[in-house]
Amino acid sequence: MKYQTINGHNFYNMVVNASNRLLEESEYVNSLNVFPVPDGDTGTNMSATFKAAVKEIEGLNTESIAEASKKLAKGALMGARGNSGVILSQILRGISKGLEGKTEVNAVELAIAFKEGSNSAYKAVMRPTEGTILSVIRAASEAAIETDVKDIVDLMDVVVNAAKVMLDKTPELLPALKKAKVVDSGGMGLYIILKGMYDALKDDIKAEIKDIKPSEAKMQGAQGTEDIDIKFGYCTEFIILADASHADKFRDDIIPMGDSQVVVGYEDVIKVHIHTNDPGAVLAKAVKLGELSKIKIDNMREEHREVLLSKEEYNLKNENKEEVIEAEEKKYAFVAVAMGEGITNIFKDLGVDYVIEGGQTMNPSTQDIMECISKLNAEHIFVLPNNKNIIMSANQAAEISDKDVRVIPTTTIPQGITCVTMFNPESEVDENEESLKETMSMVKTGSVTYAVRDTEMDGIEIKEGNMLGLIEGKIKKVGSSYCDVAEEVLSEMIDDESELITIFYGADVSEEEANEFAAKVEEKYEDLDVQCYRGAQPLYYFLMSVE
Structure with missing residues (x-):
């Protein structure tokens, strides 16, 4: 041609x-x-x-x-x-x-x-x-x-x-x-x-x-088959072809009509997601702003009945777990990215408003981050990417958002947890931003995973299946036992200034193994505080920090 x-x-x-x-x-x-x-x-x-x-x-x-x-x-x-x-x-x-x-x-x-x-x-x-x-x-x-x-x-x-x-x-x-x-x-x-x-x-x-096949989409199976009470039965999504400046008012208008509202505006498009019992009423309000596109309405009650028979509906489960937006505005809110049930719960226990599932091999999109930002009713929002490959997406979300979003460029889970721990809600936002960036730089991070191929890096010969010990993302130790490699990593991270060792053990490490390893570390470094938590993270046997 x-x-x-x-x-x-x-x-x-x-x-x-x-x-x-x-x-x-x-x-x-x-x-x-x-x-x-x-x-x-x-x-x-x-x-x-x-x-x-x-x-x-x-x-x-x-x-x-x-x-x-x-x-x-x-x-x-x-x-x-x-x-x-x-x-x-x-x-x-x-x-x-x-x-x-x-x-x-x-x-x-x-x-x-x-x-x-x-x-x-x-x-x-x-x-x-x-x-x-x-x-x-x-x-x-x-x-x-x-x-x-x-x-x-x-x-x-x-x-x-x-x-x-x-x-x-x-x-x-x-x-x-x-x-x-x-x-x-x-x-x-x-x-x-x-x-x-x-x-x-x-x-x-x-x-x-x-279409992407389910096996390629990195979805997890729905967990459990317990019955749930679905208050609003129709998951309704659509796009309004209208000026994005109308997004905030439209979000306010539909708050009484359901829950899990997400209204994101960009240039001449407003994307809407809501769980409601009356999709028609929502669409009737929307059409007053502009032409509607990509309308999708799912009966969640019907779909959930199918989930009880099949554990393949991951997205539905996640939607039903969404939290209701806090109506009252607050000064600060946090969004963090994490993988592993234990680490997710730690962030939530520390007061993080939304934890996006993601990290190695599963980076959330700009829109994933934007949707969490859009749900928050806060004067200032801090985003913790906790992975170097997510920082650019977080920055892009902050740039698009019309809210005050500050990205703290954390590259590891321990950095993110320490930042939340050290956050001072009484300080002003600029002071907090500067303080958190300084705090994250004081956290040394090590991890243990496995090699997926034979190679040589920095003079270290690596065979597929070897245990790899990383410090700040660089391979420093290679061995056959993840506990032995983790111990070697810690020995290189600890110096005279060290006070605290924190260990997060992964999904492939038993509680017994983790406790034995932590006890060995405590015995070796008796002058340091040692904390051990179940992170349940995939791929990484241990995530460790030294402060």
Whole structure:
């Protein structure tokens, strides 16, 4: 096929085909993670982000490439997961900016849009690292600008080839990639997207959005079969195509009509979620603001009866557990990200308002964080990501929100718990923000997990199945026993200034094993306080902190 211009319909097929290809290859992209711990989730995060983007344009029938790209970018922005997903959302945001106001574009205009995508991605990263997805989009966009081809299929061919050349160079730019003999995983994800877009245009593919299989969606089974009282029976979700400035008033209007209200506004879209007994009344109020889209009403009582027969309905269980929004405004509120029932309960016991399930291998999206922020009636909201791969999504949520949201860039669970413990509700918000950032820097964190592949890092030979001891995310110890490795990690973390050791044992460690290990630590460091808690976190046998 030959195309001198492309419009919204062509663009739709290009990005949907790209999303499908990335979904198919997401596990392969995950496997390129150079770090041998079980958290290689780049492919999962990028695929989930792009899937959220194309879901936003599902069924869209428009000639305008500007309209299609704007909705795509908005979906990616809200659905962004992990650093790779946030960067991808910024690429799409920049491309949308470059296509603004256009019904169709020629090769020159599309090349400019790709360059805008590259610029936007680089601006989103505080310290851009070459040899990553950033290098790939930059090389692709520069090649697009420099070529003089007129046919857009030929342009996309140039873009894909330039992306592949740079992708193959990433090991030369990042020594860790070269040592692991892999290319950058984020760059590979982007290459798959660009190739999918090219193939759709070249082969005239009329793409349909593929669904993620349950086994790929990282869902947990519903726990228990106890009967519950569902006060409001219809889970109602929809989008209002209206000015986002109306979101707060609409949220106030529907508070008496149900519970679990979530009303999120962004530009010209308001997304609504509510559990109610009268969906019609809610929709009648909504239609006064603007046109309604993507209306979804589920009978939760009927669905729950099915859950009692089958433990596969994870989302329903979570929705039924949502807490009613506190009506009275308070000065401070907290949102934290955590994995593991025990750690979640610790955060809640410390007064954290919402704990989002997530962490290694399961990064929450910008929208997940936004929805928690939207539920809170507080003057100031602190978000604790507790994982370096969630900080960008949290920052993006804070940027979108019209509330005062402060992200404390915690990278570990112990940092987050210490921050909540040391928080002073009597202090002013700026003072608290500064104090929490200082507090988190005083917490040393160690962990023990297992190796998922053979490799060598920093002169340490690692075999698949080895126990790995990490300090501040860097592999320091390797062994065959997680208790022995944990002891070695602690010995390197403890110094003359140390006063407190905190141990969180994971889902694969028995209470007896944990108590024996804690007793051994207490005996070895008799001058230090030792605390041991059930974290029940997956993947990590121990999370430990020294303060």
